[in-house]
Amino acid sequence: MSTATAIPPESKEQAPPPAPEQQSYRGRAVAIVLAVFVVLSFPFRDVATLPLARSDLTGFQEWLGELSDKLESAQSSSAILQGLDKVSNALENIAVFLQELLSQPAFPRPVPEIGWLGVLAVAVWIAFAIAGWRMAVLTGVSFALFGMLGYWADSMDTLIVTFMAVAICLIIGIPIGIWMGRSKRATTVITPILDGLQTLPSFVYLLPITLFFSIGVAAAVIVTLIYALPPVIRISAHGIRTVSAETIEAMESLGTSRSQMLRKVQLPMAKRTIIVGVNQTIMAALSMATIAAFVDGPGLGQPVIKALESLDVGRAATAGLCIVIMAIMLDRVTTAASVRSEAIPSEHGRRNRWIALGVSGVATIACIIASRQYLDLANFPEDPDLGTPFSKMADSVSGFFTDNAATTTNAIKDALTYGLLNPLQTLLAESPWWLVSFVLLALSLLFGGVRSLLTSIVCIGVILGVGLWQDAMITLTMTLVATILTMILALVFGVWMAQSRAVDLIVRPTLDAAQVVPPFVYLVPALALFEATRFTAIIAAVVYAAPVAIKLVCDAIREVSPTVVEAAQSAGSSRWQLITKVQLPMARKGIALATNQGMLYVFAMVVIGGLVGAGALGYLVVAGFSQTELFGKGLAAGIAIVALAIMLDRMAQGTSARQATAKRRFFSRPTGS
């Protein structure tokens, strides 16, 4: 989605905000469409719902399945596919080199070339060099925690895979982004591809990738790279585009050539935005750590997956904590680095900095040498061990909740399922396909205009074409309910955070953690609390989507001009009036953007939902990954997810999100699954 990377599409030729009477006209039209829908759904219940039994395949789905067989048999004869083999080997070699340097025994040594102390020192030094001493401290503490939690080698492996994928993303992505930023045509061609890459569940392409890139590190890097590439392309393009038109005109009138313009004007001015792109790419790459473990990718994903097999909540949580620490560290360091890249230090400051870097550099080298000499400095010591106590604590917390809260949570589940989810599902999945299609098209036209209508026609065609209409409608129901719950949370917490800095300070790190912790970590407690149901899938989606939506709502409310707020206050508005009559209405566009983003994040969790009782498309994708016979059906389900997501995204964008200002947001990337 264009907004999935926090950058709404450019729209210079934006229509002015609709006049109030237009708004109410649209509201009435929407109400009429929905009323017609509900009324007609009764006589036509269970007519033409296009169901497909679990183990049946349509002709198209079988064809998709055979496609992968054909590719596999073409492998030995095709030069391109053999070329991929070389790529795979090259990646493998680089990875092994880095692993022996940092994480795995470098034969004949029983330990890596550089022991933990050396690695830690280098990391701290790099953080100091690019982001200052505060970030150096953060980095040091984070690395120490990886070791003390008991996952030093796995953490290093995850870092290696992440950085290899990110490096390749930047090499490929920045040039493409620059091209996109300078050419309208490129944008039209590339945008749908990026949308597809970002919404296609990775379980769908995991199998084909292992065919072409073997298993292990190479496959892990490629899987990660596919998912992490779109943000850097989009954000670089955005950075180039936002260089002001006046600047460019002025330079053109001075006779600057196109390439000079790029080097001297556009690139330097877009530098900070591009670093934001790097940050987003790193976050996206890290979110693939657990998925990569399915193809024997090394790193922290493996203990998470292993722990899930024996339902070991504590162990999964400990490895998950390492991923959270790593994400927060990388986010803060790259953010600080991007801020710093703009600061212009004084002559004096610069000299001091070089001295500090030199001195600390020497200390770093000493640490590296020491870590090669002494076994204790090479293998991370077993004491202090924070991993075991943390794991025990996570176990008992999870046990406490499942023992004591299950009755309450089940009541909540039942209330929402019978009250909202089931009726909505009856409406969408048990009405005739032509009726639901008509309603979706009408809403597209009303919300998003003609372009959105055209997109919806294509998307509905795709869903019908892949033969999974009813499953798609069940999944659609769940994503709608999850989006509604997400937005309720977002409004409550977003407003609360915007009112008080103290609340923000406490809540924000929790949100960051909820967003980057692999969902596999909390699946077991969620299952114990809500059973294997669609509602559990919805909860997992909300946990993942709410943080982004909350942050966006909070930002939007903060942006309401303080003079307006002061004026309202001096006019005697109460706090409640201030929020409902001034702040929320004025933050409307930001809230629309939050809804759109929240919805895309919900879509990113469809497949995870399939693991905990969602059924429908999510389950089909998982089953397709697990059973050869169902591969084609899984792929079809993946395509249907893409179509649903793009249709709803365009509809939502049409409302007003495209007018919201682009600004940086941390972690605003859906995790693939």
Added chain:
Amino acid sequence: MKALRSRASLTAALAASALLALSACGGGDIEESGGGDKKCDTTVNMAINPWVGYEASAHVVGNVIEQELGCKVDYKDLKEEVAWQGFAKGTVDVIIEDWGHPALEEKYIQGDKSATDAGPNGNVGQIGWFVPPWMAEKYPDITDYKNLNKYADLFKTSESGGKGQLLDGDPSYVTNDEALVKNLKLDFKVVYAGSEAALITGFRQAEKNKKPMIGYFYEPQWFLSEVPLVKVNLPPYEEGCDSDPEKVACDYAKTDLKKIVATKFAESGSPAYDVVKNFTWTNDDQNIVAKYIAEDKMDADEAAKKWIADNPDKVEAWLK
């Protein structure tokens, strides 16, 4: 190193070259590991499919190969399909517990001949419908499928649309349950849980809170030693009664779990292959090791070592 330099700023690049220089000129300050006396210089790539019982078998065999023959064993965490693909590529040598994948066998054993059947591993797999023990105790006749309709109301959930819920759905397993429910005229709806974790959590909570539940499960499985689920008897399996998936009305067949190896590995003459070929043990054996791993939270390797130490005679038989 190339990868590092391309992404980093100048300072990071400087650090990286310092690292490189050091690692190049240093070398072997820490004592090198002893080579040991090796009879075997090949590396055996052992796939680890994602369930605990498999892990138990794989690590026991792997340990024997490492300790007795001195070969190196690489464990690779892979789903079944991916593991089968690895035979031709040379990235996987052994799948130690295969539950029967007709499509894959056709493709890789009969098709490109990259895989070879190395015989049964002694474990017998049984898929079926299970209820938690408290239910079997309270409603003794529930274990006969003919009585299931009588109890259908107990199994209603928010997901089952007014019928009884039959919880299915580890997506890795083939299921006939939709056809079974239809053909046995049961008032149930199949609900897809979607993962083994979901099924186990479901049964665990059902037993603890004495809640009704019926679901698809299988043995050998470590969880059965924690909660001994009781199997519901479907019409007994007879040869061929499951040949038409639409018309199935009988229980699942017992499956002899088997070992699948890469043809290259089978023909390599490696002593490791003989161990794999000779390996067989019982469901009880596997359950013990699986319990060490899943419930006692032992490392898979330690669990395997412990069992090997306790069962020298069984191990001896594999080494002949």
